[in-house]
Amino acid sequence: MKIxxxxxxxxxxxxxxxxTKSQVIDAMLSIVAGHPGVKDAARLRTDVLRREQEMSTGIGKNIALPHAKTPAVTQPVLALATLKRDLNFDAIDNEPVRIVFMLATPETMLAEHLKLLGRITRLAGRSDFRDRLIAEVSPDGVLALFREEEKDFPQI
Known part of the structure; x- marks a missing residue:
């Protein structure tokens, strides 16, 4: 499974x-609400917010990664957004966020969940990749960027 x-x-x-951070999370939840893998959008919201309360998902390097393992989804669900301006997300490095991924996986897919989190942080952790992602002007361009970057990665 590739990003x-x-x-x-x-x-x-x-x-x-x-x-605000809450606006970002709400926007990401709205983006995935109609995803065929989302069977309970209200529960997904609850689980993502619960995870965020445990510890900020501002993972550093201008990236936020709100996520949840949840019965609200039947398959991995992923969304991505870039922000027009820097935004405080209570990141671990105290740097503002410009790139947001939202990941939700079924509770039974713990290994896949962790591998996807790792792959996202590995790719987005590179400054050249982040710069290109922020500069992208179309969703198709974003998909092409991931396709190019993941071409040599093994399936998860």
Whole structure:
């Protein structure tokens, strides 16, 4: 399972104009609400917010990764957004966020969940990749970027 195989243009939003962490999470939840893998959007919201309360998912290097293992989804669900402006997300490195991934996986897919989190942080942790992602102007361009970057990665 590669990131580009989980993403599609409908789950990518670019240059969002948001001002707060809660607005970002709400926007990401709205993006995935119609995903065929989401069977309970209210439960997904609860589980993502619960995880965020445990510890911020601002993982550093201008990236936030709200996520949950939850019975609210039947398959891995992934969305991506870039933000027009830097936003405080209570990140572990105290740096603002510009790139947001939201990942939800079924509770039974713990290994896949961890591997996907790892792959996202590995790719997005590279400054050249982040710069190219933030500069992208179309969802198709984002998908092409992931396809190119993951071409030599093994399936998860």
């Amino acid at each position: 580009e195989s989980l993403l599609s243009a409908g789950y990518i939003a670019l240059n969002l104009e948001l001002e």
